[in-house]
Amino acid sequence: MTLKPSEQTDSSTADAGKATPQPAPEKAVGPAxxxxxxxxxxxxxFSVGFGAFVVIAILPPxxxxLGISPATAGWTMTAYAIAYAIGSPIGVAMTGRVDRRTVLTGGLxxxxxxxxxxxxxxxxxTVLGARVVMAIGAGVVTPVAASVAIGLVSAMERGRALAYVFGGLTLAQAIGIPAGAWLGYTLGWxxxxxxxxxxxxxxAALLRVRLPIGLVVPITTLRALAQALQRPDLAVALLFTVLFMGGVWTLYTFFGPFFEYRLGIGGTGLGVLLLVFGIGAVFGNALGGRLTDRIGPxxxxxxxxxxxxxxxxxxxxxxxxxxxxxIAGAALLVLLRSLAGWSFMVPQQARLAALEPDLAPILFALNAAAIYVAASLGSLAGGAVLADAGFGPIGPVGAAIVLLAxxxxxxxxxxxxxxxxS
Incomplete structure (x- = not known):
């Protein structure tokens, strides 16, 4: 049976930021x-991850x-990050009553x-304006995709479902960005x-055909968003994401110009290093899960x-x-840094969910927004250091920000x- 959006929850439940669990449509129940x-x-x-982060690979061309400096070109990532950070939690909260298929296809x-x-x-x-439009669309895609995945499985299978769905973002790093580097130097930016x-x-077209309407998922509201933002413990926990990823992004934004300058490599060499970074991302995601299980988040x-x-x-x-x-030495350092960076997501999400399970959907949206706040701040910090002192001090500045985390x-x-x- 296909459920209508109005049948998912009554008004009192929506105000509480939750939906009464009901069976998912028969079409989505089977394993296949x-x-x-x-x-x-x-x-x-994968699609939004590729489009969001590919600018890292195409900043030089x-x-x-456009006749601008690499530091100025870095604003293409900063503008996206700021728009995503503001728009994602608000967009997820405001579309809580809209059918999930409509939200996902509309965002894409x-x-x-x-x-x-x-x-x-x-x-x-104009590029910056286009990046803002992209960020607003992406801001609802990833959190809503996660909520749909959770809604399709039992509580015991949620980790597997989330790992499967979020794997698209990891593959965007592992495959999409290196491919983007090749495309950028072959087809142009x-x-x-x-x-x-x-x-x-x-x-979007595939989801429009294959995703059933009326899926029952927890409903997020502006009230739930406000509740999460008012908790000091949750705010500081989310601040960790801003500081840790902000430190990481001080250099990551300028990977292309940095390695072009240091190693004298072009699109092919940069693509190889970004592929190594992507491989580190895949294994880092798995490593983060294992470390979390063994020593805690x-x-x-x-x-x-x-x-x-x-x-x-x-x-x-x-x-x-x-x-x-x-190049071999740089590749080894890039691999280790990617492992340490991409191991972050699983323990941080586990930490947030443990702090307040009832607010987990909105906390995941806020955590995603915090990553983009971090990207914007890191891009700004890295660009300022690059403009004033060159590439060398970017690493120590990033390390100092991580120390705050x-x-x-x-x-x-x-x-x-x-x-x-209390």
Whole structure:
């Protein structure tokens, strides 16, 4: 049976930010149907992940074509990050009563239109506007895809479902960004945005056909959003994401220009290094899960902070030699840094869910927004350092920001303990 959106919950339940569980439509219950839906949701995440982060790989040709510096070109990531950070939690809350298929396909369509705008943009200002449109569309896709995945399985299978769906974002790093580097130097940056737009619009069309209407999922509201934002322990826990990822993004935004300058490599060499980074992302996601199970989320996050504080200064200050030896050394450091960076998501999400399970959907949206706040702040910090002092100090500056993230962990624990006693 297909459920109508109005049948999902009564008004009192919606106000509480939850929906009364009901059976999902028969079409989505079977294992084969679930796998197909998960594959399409993963493709949706891959599409927005590719379009969001591919600018990292195409900053050099974009900057050259528009006649701007790499630091100025970095605003293409910063503008996206700011728009996503503001728009995602608000968009998820405001569309809580809208059918999930409509929200997902609408968000993907908006992202695709933004990609087309970027491909045709005559100036940096127009590119920035297009990136804002893309961010607003993407802001509802990933959190809603996660809520749909959870709604299709039992509580015991939620981890597997989320890993499957979020795997699209990981593959966007592992495959999409290196492919984007090749596309950027082959088709140009405009052609890369065009590919991102077509990929996203195709994903929207597939979900429109395969995702049933009336799926029952927890409903997020502005009231639930306000409730989460008013909790000091949750705010500090989310601040960790801003600080940790902010430190990481000080350098990550400028990977392309950095390695072009340090190693004298072009699109092929950069694509290889980004592929290594993507491989680290895939294994880092699995590593984060194992460490969380063995030593707990807080200890895992502390260990990752220490690793980043060592690796980032080494990466930007290490005197790479020429030839294959320099590229091999850079690849090893990139791999280790990616492992330490992408191990972050699982323990942080486990930590947030443990703090307040009833607010988990909105906390996941806020955590995604916090990542983009971090990306914007990190891009700004890295661009400022690059403009004033070159690439060398970017690593130490990023490490200093991560140190603040490490310091926030005991503060959050104390606040959580007080919340439990109140």
């Amino acid at each position: 149907a679930q796998r197909r839906l998960f594959l399409n949701l993963a493709l949706a995440n 974009l900057a050259s074509d 369509a908006m992202f695709g239109v933004g990609g087309l705008m970027a491909a045709l943009a005559p100036s940096l200002v 405009r052609g890369t945005f065009l590919v991102a737009a077509l990929l996203t619009l195709s994903s 807080d200890r895992t996050l502390a260990l990752l902070c220490l690793a980043q504080m060592i690796l980032m200064p080494v990466l930007t200050l290490f005197p790479f030699g020429g030839g294959s030896g320099g 490490l310091a926030s962990l005991p503060v959050a624990r104390r606040l959580a303990a007080r919340q439990q006693l």
